[in-house]
Amino acid sequence: MGATSVLDRLAGSLVADPELVTLAPGSFDHPQPGEFLGEGHPVAAPRILAKVIGPLKIMKYQVSASEYGRCVTAGSCKAADTPGSGNFPVTGVSHIDAEAYTIWLSAQTGATWRLPTDAEWAYAAGERFRSDIEGGAGDPDNPARRWLAQYRTEASLGRKSDPEPRAQGAFGINSKGLADVAGNVWEWTSTCYVHAAIAANGISIVSSIDNCGVHVVEGFHRTYMSNFIRDGKSGGCAVGTPPDNLGFRLVRERLNVVRAALRHLGFS
Structure with missing residues (x-):
């Protein structure tokens, strides 16, 4: 049995380990997240060759209400705003x-x-990833034109309100093997909101400021929410109709074999 198989089996023998999808390393064309200004007015996000280094182990499903509930029972998590149980995704x-x-x-x-x-989320989302709702080139004399263009673009995508969380798997499996990507539960990421100035070539970033009090949220399209927001409809969505629900799925980065073995044997 290979070392990776041993690690996976050991991890799964402790707390019920979430089902994972392992994605091979790769690279892809990706629009950067954040707000970008060119000559003082909003412009489309520059595109980069994003790289995912090493195998990416990511949860097949979003964290469920029952999984999150165990953390609440342990006193380590605050109860979600939205009641739920079983194999429904945790929301709120x-x-x-x-x-x-x-x-x-x-x-x-x-x-x-x-x-x-x-x-990483975009890579795992595959064909279901959709970046920010763009409004085209900004008009410094009338910024409302860009906002209206953004709303018209979103309206053309045909999204409808869908507030009730559904059982895991209800939105199907994407080409990468992940379930419920871009369904009605939008997902938190670890990427901070960025405010950046773009050079005249439309590619190079001249300056940028990270705001880690706001993070990227992925779903029907990419948007940005303040860290304390639990209900997307309460405010904080940068563009368009707010998320129906806020939830998340996780990446497993590595396994500490000694620590995992001690946990398995009943030692803290």
Whole structure:
């Protein structure tokens, strides 16, 4: 049995380990997240060759209400705003809540769990990834034109309100093997909101400021929410109709074999 198989089996023998999808390393054309200004007015995000280094182990399903509930029972997570149980995705959780869950799950399993980056989520989402709703070139004399163009673009995509969470798997499996990508539960990532100035070539970033009080949220399209928001409809969505629900799925980064073995034997 290979070393990787041993690690996976050991991790799964502790707390019920979430089902994972393992994606091979790769690269892809990707629009950068954030707000970008060219000559003082909004412009489309520059595109880069994003790279995912090393195998990416990501949850097949979003964290369920029952999985999150165990963290709440342990006193390590705050109860979600939206009641739920069983194999329904947990919703009504903030970025702060998601981070608390990663800390608890890591302690329970001996593995390191974290939120995916924007690029990792997009890579795993495959054909279901949709970037920011763009409004075309900004008009410095009338910024409302760009806002209206953004709303018209979103309206043309035919999205309808769909507030009730559904059982895991209800939105099907994408080409990468992940379930419910871009369904009605939008997902927190670890990527901070960026405000950047673009050079005249439309590619190079002249300056940028990270705002880690706001993070990238992925779903029907990419948007940005303040870390404390638990209900996307309460405010904080940068563009368009707000998310129906906020939830998350995690990446398993590595497994500490010694720590996992001690947990399995009943030692803290």
